[in-house]
Structures are given as structure tokens and as C-alpha cells.
Amino acid sequence: MDLTALDIFRTVAAEGSVTRAAERLQRAQSNVTTRVRQLEAELGVALFLREGKRMALTPEGLVLLDYAQRLLALAEEARQALHPGQPAGRLRLGSMESTAASRLPAPLARLHGQWPDIALELCTGASQVLLDKLRAHALDAVLVAWAPGQPPDAALDSVPVFTEELLLVLPAGHPPVQGPQDVQPGTLAAFEPGCTYRRMAEEWLAPRAQPLRLLELGSYHAILACVAAGTCVGVVPRSVLALAPLPQPLGQHLLARIDTLLVWRRGYRSAALDALRQALVS
Incomplete structure (x- = not known):
């Protein structure tokens, strides 16, 4: 459950679409789909309900999203704290x-x-x-x-x-x-x-x-x-x-x-x- 996977998961959740998430992240759609499936396999739960091209969070996905937001925010805060004079x-x-x-x-x-x-x-x-x-x-x-x-x-x-x-x-x-x-x-x-x-x-x-x-x-x-x-x-x-x-x-x-x-x-x-x-x- 590395930070890159969490960022991809968070972006798909925000966009509701692998296509739009891939455009925002400047990644191939296949890469985004693979990383989400790998994360689901690692955690042993489905994170999204797939309705055609639309991606809606499952109850487990909603729980993970809360943790992902906090982990990614803390990681960004840590990076910035190491360089306090360089916004x-x-x-x-x-x-x-x-x-x-x-x-x-x-x-x-x-x-x-x-x-x-x-x-x-x-x-x-x-x-x-x-x-x-x-x-x-x-x-x-x-x-x-x-x-x-x-x-x-x-x-x-x-x-x-x-x-x-x-x-x-x-x-x-x-x-x-x-x-x-x-x-x-x-x-x-x-x-x-x-x-x-x-x-x-x-x-x-x-x-x-x-x-x-x-x-x-x-x-x-x-x-x-x-x-x-x-x-x-x-x-x-x-x-x-x-x-x-x-x-x-x-x-x-x-x-x-x-x-x-x-x-x-x-x-x-x-x-x-x-x-x-x-x-x-x-």
C-alpha cells in the first residue's frame, strides 16, 4: 500500500472514472486500472463498484479514502517540513x-x-x-x-x-x-x-x-x-x-x-x- 497506489486510488475516487483519472495523473489508463486492481488484491476487498465506465466507491473504499487522504497529506507535510525555507x-x-x-x-x-x-x-x-x-x-x-x-x-x-x-x-x-x-x-x-x-x-x-x-x-x-x-x-x-x-x-x-x-x-x-x-x- 505505497503512496503512489494511494494517490492513484484517491484520484480515481475523486474523478469517478479511470479515464479522467489517467488524464489527470498523466498515466496510461491500463496502468491506472492495474494499480487499482493490485491494491484491491493486496487489501482483499473491492474498493470500487464498476458501472460501465463509472467508478463508485464501495463502503470499504470509503473507509480507505479517509485513511488515504490523511496518509498523503501527512507525507506531503513531511516533505515540506524538511525544507522549511523553500515553499x-x-x-x-x-x-x-x-x-x-x-x-x-x-x-x-x-x-x-x-x-x-x-x-x-x-x-x-x-x-x-x-x-x-x-x-x-x-x-x-x-x-x-x-x-x-x-x-x-x-x-x-x-x-x-x-x-x-x-x-x-x-x-x-x-x-x-x-x-x-x-x-x-x-x-x-x-x-x-x-x-x-x-x-x-x-x-x-x-x-x-x-x-x-x-x-x-x-x-x-x-x-x-x-x-x-x-x-x-x-x-x-x-x-x-x-x-x-x-x-x-x-x-x-x-x-x-x-x-x-x-x-x-x-x-x-x-x-x-x-x-x-x-x-x-x-
């Missing part, structure tokens, strides 16, 4: 979509310019989803919003890197808002459950007399389009609103100021992570 290697970063769009382009450009040997992998998602992936060793660090009052996690370390102004955006011409009862539309457009911004907006709007309906959307462009159409209100950081060209200004009400934190597992050591921290705060 290099893979760094898997998770980020909220808003942060990736409005905050990361300049810092990541600086990071790449200074340390071109860092292979940064970026994925986006809701804060809770990203934190779950971090705890499962599927990510090395995440940029998330930590809601006020949310208890700290003793297994994680963090540092604030940005401060966002979280806005309730309203259709053009909406009367000024002082409190939740002043909000006229009865629908909130927001991201999926696990989004800290959605949770904060729901809590702020909870005292409304009429129950709140939720419209789950996958992008801030879609949220703003629905608000502009006059059918709902939305929750958006001001930094994202500044990026979006709109035919007419939308109403705004400040809900809160909230920090975006860079979070990593306590005890995790990485020169690449140190370089990222420096790029984010400089």
Missing part, C-alpha cells in the same frame, strides 16, 4: 466563492510570482463544507467565515485575513430598512446550507411576522439577478457587489462586519502555507 509542492486551498472572486486574485498572483514551485489547488464551497473537508484531510487550509458566537474548534488554528461587510441587498426602489419587519419581499436568495452568510441572514430575518421562503442558488450573479428582478432579497458581501455591473443600483442594508479566517489543522506544518499566509496579509 514548494502541493497546497490544497478551499475558499468561499465570494473570497475567491473578490479577494484572492492579487494575493495568489503574488504567491505564484514569488514561489512558482508551489502547486496550488483551489476549490470553492460553503464554509461548513470546506471545514468538513479540512478535518477529513481533503484540504490543507480553508478561507471561511466564522460566524459571531460560533465556538472555536480546539483541533484547528486560524488567523483573520480579511474583513467583509455583509449586506442584505434589496430590489431597486425598496424603502429604507431599519429592521427585519421592513423587508418587503418574502424570499431570501442565498447559497446552500452550510453557508455562514446565509445563516446570519436567516437569523437576522427570523423575527419577521411572515415565514421566510428560501431560494437556493449557486452563484452571486444568480442571486443579484433575482434581486434585480424584484422577487427576493439576497445576502452578498460588499466586495462582491462591487464586482458586479448592474443596470440600476440595488438597495443595501448592512447586516454585520465579519472576518474571513484562514484556517488549518492544529500542528500542520508547511512552508507553502506560511508563504500563503504572508501573501494574504501583505
Whole structure:
């Protein structure tokens, strides 16, 4: 059960396909298939259910994936720990979509310019989803919003890197808002459950007399389009609103100021992570 076999197994699990895994790993499909079968033979279990060209993990495969994530992350951490002054290697970063769009382009450009040997992998998602992936060793660090009052996690370390102004955006011409009862539309457009911004907006709007309906959307462009159409209100950081060209200004009400934190597992050591921290705060 060597690291190369585990990496191939993990990639097939992520891609759900030997063909796509082979392309990503730049290996022959036959080689990927052989290594997976060898690993299954060594462990004495089937790791995948084969449905045509699609590969789905078996219950045993799901168990191994958790260990593979941790073993491969620890191996990468060990490699980087041996060269603390030379940031290099893979760094898997998770980020909220808003942060990736409005905050990361300049810092990541600086990071790449200074340390071109860092292979940064970026994925986006809701804060809770990203934190779950971090705890499962599927990510090395995440940029998330930590809601006020949310208890700290003793297994994680963090540092604030940005401060966002979280806005309730309203259709053009909406009367000024002082409190939740002043909000006229009865629908909130927001991201999926696990989004800290959605949770904060729901809590702020909870005292409304009429129950709140939720419209789950996958992008801030879609949220703003629905608000502009006059059918709902939305929750958006001001930094994202500044990026979006709109035919007419939308109403705004400040809900809160909230920090975006860079979070990593306590005890995790990485020169690449140190370089990222420096790029984010400089």
C-alpha cells in the first residue's frame, strides 16, 4: 500500500472514472486500472463498484479514502517540513466563492510570482463544507467565515485575513430598512446550507411576522439577478457587489462586519502555507 497506489486510488475516487483519472495523473489508463486492481488484491476487498465506465466507491473504499487522504497529506507535510525555507509542492486551498472572486486574485498572483514551485489547488464551497473537508484531510487550509458566537474548534488554528461587510441587498426602489419587519419581499436568495452568510441572514430575518421562503442558488450573479428582478432579497458581501455591473443600483442594508479566517489543522506544518499566509496579509 505505497503512496503512489494511494494517490492513484484517491484520484480515481475523486474523478469517478479511470479515464479522467489517467488524464489527470498523466498515466496510461491500463496502468491506472492495474494499480487499482493490485491494491484491491493486496487489501482483499473491492474498493470500487464498476458501472460501465463509472467508478463508485464501495463502503470499504470509503473507509480507505479517509485513511488515504490523511496518509498523503501527512507525507506531503513531511516533505515540506524538511525544507522549511523553500515553499514548494502541493497546497490544497478551499475558499468561499465570494473570497475567491473578490479577494484572492492579487494575493495568489503574488504567491505564484514569488514561489512558482508551489502547486496550488483551489476549490470553492460553503464554509461548513470546506471545514468538513479540512478535518477529513481533503484540504490543507480553508478561507471561511466564522460566524459571531460560533465556538472555536480546539483541533484547528486560524488567523483573520480579511474583513467583509455583509449586506442584505434589496430590489431597486425598496424603502429604507431599519429592521427585519421592513423587508418587503418574502424570499431570501442565498447559497446552500452550510453557508455562514446565509445563516446570519436567516437569523437576522427570523423575527419577521411572515415565514421566510428560501431560494437556493449557486452563484452571486444568480442571486443579484433575482434581486434585480424584484422577487427576493439576497445576502452578498460588499466586495462582491462591487464586482458586479448592474443596470440600476440595488438597495443595501448592512447586516454585520465579519472576518474571513484562514484556517488549518492544529500542528500542520508547511512552508507553502506560511508563504500563503504572508501573501494574504501583505
